[in-house]
Amino acid sequence: MFAIIATGGKQINVEVGKEYFVEKLAGEANGNVIFDQVLMIDGTVGQPLIKGAEVHATIIKQDKAKKVIVFKYRPKKNSKSKYGHRQPYTKVKITDIFLSAKDKAQKEAAIKKDEKPTTTEVNKEIEKVAKPTSSTNEKTTVNNLEEKIVETTTKK
16 A cells, blocks of 8 residues: 655655655654645545545654755855755654544554553453452461362352
């Protein structure tokens, strides 16, 4: 899936999973950015933009390009000047392309469905099960455990 987005006065043909250099954007490394000026997705062309379409990306780094040397020389005038310029840019990695809000909601629902419980949630469940039922601080021995097991099975 590809899309054409407008950012920084340029139009860029992007694909999911690839990295691109764009004009400097606000944000820091590992931050997320959403491009909402989408001109085209696959074969769907906007008039001029596609309503509701979004391209999600992750900022990889903020940096400056190589220095461009500007040298001005005026013959027979004993006049010359030299200076450089480094253009700032942002390197982004495209993570998702959504044609509409409906597609976005479906993808988020699928991600939530596939999520596994975190280790902290599992540890909390283990602690709940492992807590002793009696409030007294008696030592747990094999005999005590056997008695508790017998009591619980006979109560049913």
